[in-house]
Structures are given as C-alpha cells and as structure tokens.
Amino acid sequence: MEKTYLLALANITNRCNLKCKHCFVFREGTPNTPTKINEMPAEVMVKILKNYKRKHSIFRMLWMGGEPLLRKDVLKLGVKLFQENVIATNGTLPLFNLGSNIKWTISLDGPEEINDMIRGYGSFNKVLSNLNNLTEDFQGDLQCNCTVTNINKDFMEELINILSEETPIRGITFTFYVPKKKDTSEFKWENLKERDSAVKKIITLKKKYPKFILNNNMVLRLLLSQNAMQITNNCPLKKYALPLYLGKKGFEVPFCCYGNDVNCDMCGSWGVFHLAAILKLNPGFPDKLSGPFRKVLPSDIL
Numbered sequence: 001m002e003k004t005y006l007l008a009l010a011n012i013t014n015r016c017n018l019k020c021k022h023c024f025v026f027r028e029g030t031p032n033t034p035t036k037i038n039e040m041p042a043e044v045m046v047k048i049l050k051n052y053k054r055k056h057s058i059f060r061m062l063w064m065g066g067e068p069l070l071r072k073d074v075l076k077l078g079v080k081l082f083q084e085n086v087i088a089t090n091g092t093l094p095l096f097n098l099g100s101n102i103k104w105t106i107s108l109d110g111p112e113e114i115n116d117m118i119r120g121y122g123s124f125n126k127v128l129s130n131l132n133n134l135t136e137d138f139q140g141d142l143q144c145n146c147t148v149t150n151i152n153k154d155f156m157e158e159l160i161n162i163l164s165e166e167t168p169i170r171g172i173t174f175t176f177y178v179p180k181k182k183d184t185s186e187f188k189w190e191n192l193k194e195r196d197s198a199v200k201k202i203i204t205l206k207k208k209y210p211k212f213i214l215n216n217n218m219v220l221r222l223l224l225s226q227n228a229m230q231i232t233n234n235c236p237l238k239k240y241a242l243p244l245y246l247g248k249k250g251f252e253v254p255f256c257c258y259g260n261d262v263n264c265d266m267c268g269s270w271g272v273f274h275l276a277a278i279l280k281l282n283p284g285f286p287d288k289l290s291g292p293f294r295k296v297l298p299s300d301i302l
C-alpha cells in the first residue's frame with residue numbers, strides 16, 4: 001500500500017516576481033528552474049496532482065512556488081481537488097476569490113524598511129495596498145506568515161500593530177529561519193542557544209497578543225534549545241508531508257519541504273514544531289483518528 005501523507009506541498013511554478021534574500025526555494029541544488037515542460041498547462045498539472053492525491057490519500061494541499069499567484073489557472077482548478085487548501089503567497093499580486101474555505105498566508109518579514117530589505121524594495125506597500133483593495137466578492141481566511149531571522153527579530157511587535165490596525169489580516173504565524181548547510185548569511189543564528197532570545201521574544205509577545213499570534217505556547221516552547229533537536233532529529237514534517245517541487249521535467253520529491261540544502265539542527269519551521277506538539281498531545285496520531293483522537297484533527301496541523 002502507498003504511504004499516506006497528512007498533507008502535501010506543491011510548488012506550482014518556479015517563477016517568482018520577488019527575489020527574497022532568505023528564500024530556501026532558490027538555493028543551489030534544489031529543483032527551482034522554470035522550463036517549458038514544468039510550466040505545464042493547468043489541466044495537466046492538476047491531473048498529476050490528482051494522481052498524487054489518490055495514491056497518498058492527501059486531503060490538504062499547501063500551494064506554493066515560486067509565486068503561486070503567477071499560476072491562477074492552476075489554483076482555480078486545483079483547489080477543487082482537495083478538502084483543505086492553503087495558499088502561501090508573497091501578496092504583491094492581487095488576491096482573488098476562491099471561496100470562503102481557502103486559507104491565504106501572506107508573507108511579510110517585518111515593517112516596511114526591514115521587510116523591503118529582505119523581500120525587495122516597494123514590496124511591503126504593494127502587499128498592504130492589495131490587502132486593502134480586495135475585490136468585493138473576496139472571501140477566505142487571511143493570515144500573515146513571518147519568517148523570523150537574526151536581522152528582523154526586533155521588529156515583530158511593530159509588524160503586529162500595523163497588521164492588526166491597518167489590514168484585514170486575522171492573525172500571524174511566526175516561523176524561524178531554516179538555514180542551508182553552510183549558511184554564512186546575516187539571517188542565521190550560530191547555535192540554538194543564540195536563537196533562544198528570538199524565540200523568547202515571541203513567547204513574550206504571545207502573552208500580549210494571545211489571539212493575534214497564532215503559534216501556540218507549547219509549540220513556541222518546543223523551539224527552545226533544550227527541546228528543538230529532539231524534534232528535528234526525527235522530523236515529523238518530513239514523515240507526514242509530501243513536498244512536490246518542479247524539476248526540469250515535472251514534479252519531484254526533494255529531501256524535505258525546505259528543499260535539498262538544509263541544516264536540520266537549526267530548522268525553525270513552524271510546521272515542524274506545530275506537528276510535533278500535536279503528536280505529543282495525541283499519542284497514536286495520526287494512525288488512530290477515532291475516539292479521544294478526535295480532539296485534534298489533522299486540520300489543526302498547519
């Protein structure tokens with residue numbers, strides 16, 4: 001029998017209109033080149049995804065890229081395939097209505113100045129303008145996903161205030177930087193102990209903004225240095241999520257959701273720790289989904 005996955009993640013295009021400095025997708029050694037073959041017609045791509053769905057009983061899809069809004073044609077057809085859909089977008093292109101049960105995660109990495117340093121000049125204001133000019137028929141859940149790194153860690157409260165006061169964003173999830181193996185960038189922390197101060201800042205903010213910050217307390221504590229490697233050594237995201245990246249000829253499965261060049265010991269992926277918390281709280285999950293296991297449904301995982 002084919003392996004069952006709780007969710008899949010599909011990069012539906014290798015094109016992107018931004019060049020964020022921290023992006024794991026465009027690292028060397030990871031499938032990330034747009035080609036005529038992999039930029040396939042929407043119908044073809046959706047048919048291939050349908051086969052993956054059937055083979056692995058996938059009910060939740062995380063639509064990614066590149067920038068998935070460059071393939072609106074794929075999104076329009078694709079969201080009909082899965083029970084649950086999350087679209088991760090840089091938010092610089094206009095959002096469009098795909099129904100009320102779609103979860104949109106909009107990426108911003110700080111207030112204007114620091115966000116634009118990472119994600120490109122002018123991108124912050126484009127996102128805010130799009131969020132405030134949604135079409136009248138727009139439905140869907142709007143969240144922000146912010147990647148905390150060594151250079152933006154002190155700007156998170158300012159971002160929370162802007163988002164909650166000036167946009168229709170409902171809440172924010174913080175994910176921590178996933179470095180590559182030999183990372184010499186300004187984004188990285190030298191070790192987990194050094195990252196702790198940034199994690200603790202978010203734990204403190206969570207007390208002040210308990211509803212707006214969507215990461216739960218237990219998940220944040222798991223990220224601390226005394227706990228983190230117990231989780232990343234046996235990564236639950238690698239076990240339960242199927243990553244589909246576009247190689248030159250079509251979908252391929254890379255090492256993990258973060259591509260092929262990653263340093264697991266320093267991984268701060270929200271998805272990894274969130275899933276770990278659910279597994280800790282529900283012994284037997286996801287194999288046993290009846291009885292008491294109903295208290296945490298797979299829909300809670302991302």
Ligand SMILES: C[S@@+](CC[C@H](N)C(=O)[O-])C[C@H]1O[C@@H](n2cnc3c(N)ncnc32)[C@H](O)[C@@H]1O
Pocket residue numbers: 016022023024025064065066067068088089090091105106107108145146147175176177178179
């Ligand atoms: C790779 S992007 C793809 C979707 C879309 N283009 C976007 O920016 O949201 C998905 C998310 O990964 C985040 N991300 C990029 N590089 C990262 C890294 N090295 N570690 C953790 N998250 C990262 C982005 O900021 C974004 O929120």
Ligand code: SF4
Pocket residue numbers: 016017018019020023024025026065066067090119
């Ligand atoms: S917008 Fe998304 S895919 Fe594009 S470079 Fe930035 S993080 Fe990477």
Ligand code: SF4
Pocket residue numbers: 178232235236237238255256257258262263264265267268269272
């Ligand atoms: S980089 Fe993170 S998500 Fe990928 S396998 Fe390692 S711990 Fe898991």
